[in-house]
Amino acid sequence: xxxxxxxxxxxxxxxxxxxxxxxxxxxxxxxxxxxxxxxxxxxxxxxxxxxxxxxxxxxxxxxxxxxxxxxxxxxxxxxxxxxxxxxxxxxxxxxxxxxxxxxxxxxxxxxxxxxxxxxxxxxxxxxxxxxxxxxxxxxxxxxxxxxxxxxxxxxxxxxxxxxxxxxxxxxxxxxxxxxxxxxxxxxxxxxxxxxxxxxxxxxxxxxxxxxx
Amino acid sequence: xxxxxxxxxxxxxxxxxxxxxxxxxxxxxxxxxxxxxxxxxxxxxxxxxxxxxxxxxxxxxxxxxxxxxxxxxxxxxxxxxxxxxxxxxxxxxxxxxxxxxxxxxxxxxxxxxxxxxxxxxxxxxxxxxxxxxxxxxxxxxxxxxxxxxxxxxxxxxxxxxxxxxxxxxxxxxxxxxxxxxxxxxxxxxxxxxxxxxxxxxxxxxxxxxxxx
DNA sequence: AATGCGTGTTACTTGCGGTAACAGGCAGTC
DNA sequence: GACTGCCTGTTACCGCAAGTAACACGCATT
Numbered sequence: 001x002x003x004x005x006x007x008x009x010x011x012x013x014x015x016x017x018x019x020x021x022x023x024x025x026x027x028x029x030x031x032x033x034x035x036x037x038x039x040x041x042x043x044x045x046x047x048x049x050x051x052x053x054x055x056x057x058x059x060x061x062x063x064x065x066x067x068x069x070x071x072x073x074x075x076x077x078x079x080x081x082x083x084x085x086x087x088x089x090x091x092x093x094x095x096x097x098x099x100x101x102x103x104x105x106x107x108x109x110x111x112x113x114x115x116x117x118x119x120x121x122x123x124x125x126x127x128x129x130x131x132x133x134x135x136x137x138x139x140x141x142x143x144x145x146x147x148x149x150x151x152x153x154x155x156x157x158x159x160x161x162x163x164x165x166x167x168x169x170x171x172x173x174x175x176x177x178x179x180x181x182x183x184x185x186x187x188x189x190x191x192x193x194x195x196x197x198x199x200x201x202x203x204x205x206x207x208x209x210x211x212x
Numbered sequence: 213x214x215x216x217x218x219x220x221x222x223x224x225x226x227x228x229x230x231x232x233x234x235x236x237x238x239x240x241x242x243x244x245x246x247x248x249x250x251x252x253x254x255x256x257x258x259x260x261x262x263x264x265x266x267x268x269x270x271x272x273x274x275x276x277x278x279x280x281x282x283x284x285x286x287x288x289x290x291x292x293x294x295x296x297x298x299x300x301x302x303x304x305x306x307x308x309x310x311x312x313x314x315x316x317x318x319x320x321x322x323x324x325x326x327x328x329x330x331x332x333x334x335x336x337x338x339x340x341x342x343x344x345x346x347x348x349x350x351x352x353x354x355x356x357x358x359x360x361x362x363x364x365x366x367x368x369x370x371x372x373x374x375x376x377x378x379x380x381x382x383x384x385x386x387x388x389x390x391x392x393x394x395x396x397x398x399x400x401x402x403x404x405x406x407x408x409x410x411x412x413x414x415x416x417x418x419x420x421x422x423x424x
Numbered sequence: 425a426a427t428g429c430g431t432g433t434t435a436c437t438t439g440c441g442g443t444a445a446c447a448g449g450c451a452g453t454c
Numbered sequence: 455g456a457c458t459g460c461c462t463g464t465t466a467c468c469g470c471a472a473g474t475a476a477c478a479c480g481c482a483t484t
Contacts, residue, residue: 013430036471047433052473088413130387138388150416157395161385161403162412168384173377175342176350183369191373198410200374201300204362225461248440259464264442 017054017064020044024051024065029107033114037061063132069108070133073101074140081144088193095189099174103185106178113171134171138164166196229266229276232256236263236277241319245326249273275344281320282345285313286352293356300405307401311386315397318390325383346383350376378408 023044027035037058041048055061080097081090102109112133142163145151151158169192177188235256239247249270253260267273292309293302314321324345354375357363363370381404389400 016431037473038471046431048472049434049474050432053431058472087417130384134384135388138384145412148418149412150418151411157399158403158406160394161389161400162407164388165381165385165404165407166412168387169377169381171384172342172346172350172380173373175380176347176376177373182372187369188373191370192377194370195374195377195408196410197413198408199363200357200361200378201409205299206360206362228462249442250440258462260441261443261465262463265462270441 020046020051020054021061021064021068024061025068028065028111029105032107033062033111066112066132069112070136073098073112073133074136076101077137078140081141088197091196092189092193095170095192096185098170099177099185099188102174102178109178113175134164134167138167141167169195232258232263232266233273233276233280236273237280240277240323241317244319245274245323278324278344281324282348285310285324285345286348288313289349290352293353300409303408304401304405307382307404308397310382311389311397311400314386314390321390325387346376346379350379353379381407 020040024035024040027040027043031039037048037051040061041051044051051061055064076097077094080093083090083093085093113131139160140163142160145162146156146159149155149159173188173192177183177185232252236247236252239252239255243251249260249263252273253263256263263273267276288309289306292305295302295305297305325343351372352375354372357374358368358371361367361371385400385404389395389397
């Protein structure tokens with residue numbers, strides 16, 4: 001009766017959305033975040049208004065697109081973070097997972113980090129302007145840190161600061177590395193882990209006066 | 213007469229640019245990075261083509277605008293970094309300077325971090341998509357680290373990784389903090405410095421299994 | 425047969441970046 | 455004094471992309 005019919009229609013509606021998202025994905029990965037709605041519609045074999053009916057506006061489409069990739073990346077990172085190993089091993093594995101991901105698919109990475117080119121964000125939200133991916137990674141890492149480490153009083157606050165800070169470190173270093181490729185990935189991972197392991201504080205001053 | 217006239221005209225040519233930049237500054241700070249060229253021209257009391265004659269395109273205007281603010285911020289950071297004090301004191305002072313700056317003028321901060329909304333960047337430059345401010349801060353910090361610290365072999369590479377990494381940490385944590393204001397600035401500074409001082413590596417596992 | 429409803433279309437509006445093409449003031453030159 | 459170049463300024467336009475009616479077909483339900 002209605003149920004079967006409705007289910008069919010529902011599924012068609014859902015899978016249509018998927019198809020549209022995949023078409024959008026192809027276009028965005030080919031043309032960059034500046035891909036026009038017309039281009040995406042053409043790739044999907046349809047016209048603009050359908051996209052707008054499904055996703056509201058360009059921001060909605062881009063948000064849906066970003067969520068897919070963000071979810072996928074976060075899953076990999078969680079796996080690396082949950083592996084049974086020493087703490088430093090886990091940190092390095094997580095860094096390496098992230099860097100391998102952005103190395104393998106730089107276009108996806110670039111798209112995820114520049115969501116604002118799609119969504120308008122008219123209200124001038126000071127702060128919170130970072131890519132949602134960064135925020136989500138920061139919060140996830142904060143949660144893991146707070147669960148596993150004994151940081152004394154104020155541990156929750158501290159864990160969140162560290163979560164966002166470490167993610168930012170990873171992001172900025174990765175972005176720079178991706179642009180200049182100054183060293184192999186493993187070396188970058190090791191250098192960053194060294195930084196987190198306090199080698200900055202432990203280093204000796206250079207000869208001549210009080211050091212940095 | 214001639215001289216005064218000529219001087220007037222010359223200075224008008226030079227300072228015209230400054231006036232336009234200041235008008236653009238007002239509009240961007242009021243309306244956000246989405247300010248239109250028409251709006252900027254109106255604020256300056258002129259019309260669009262003049263802006264284009266002075267700055268080429270919107271990206272040029274925004275670049276000129278960004279450079280002013282970036283230079284100013286970098287000057288403050290250099291001052292904090294060069295102050296005569298212990299290493300940890302300097303690190304904290306630099307973090308605090310940066311955070312105080314973004315706290316005091318969040319609109320400037322937001323504008324500096326979103327340059328891509330102005331310039332088109334059609335060619336899909338993977339990597340190098342970060343705000344120029346981040347890159348410049350990273351490079352400056354790398355230079356200071358390499359000058360002052362004895363890091364053994366590969367010190368230059370390591371210093372650059374750390375420079376960009378630390379800047380990214382500061383940026384991401386600052387962005388998150390600016391959005392949520394979960395704690396006073398001084399506490400954030402202290403937490404980040406602790407992170408750089410290896411407290412992550414030194415922390416004990418929480419009871420129950422191998423820690424993070 | 426008639427009624428919704430979901431899917432699709434064409435054709436339009438609005439707004440922005442960017443660009444001619446033209447108009448006036450004010451040097452210096454014959 | 456008239457002529458030429460240059461700088462500043464204008465109006466009016468092009469192209470393009472986001473977003474929106476308004477209309478049209480297919481198809482199950484009544």
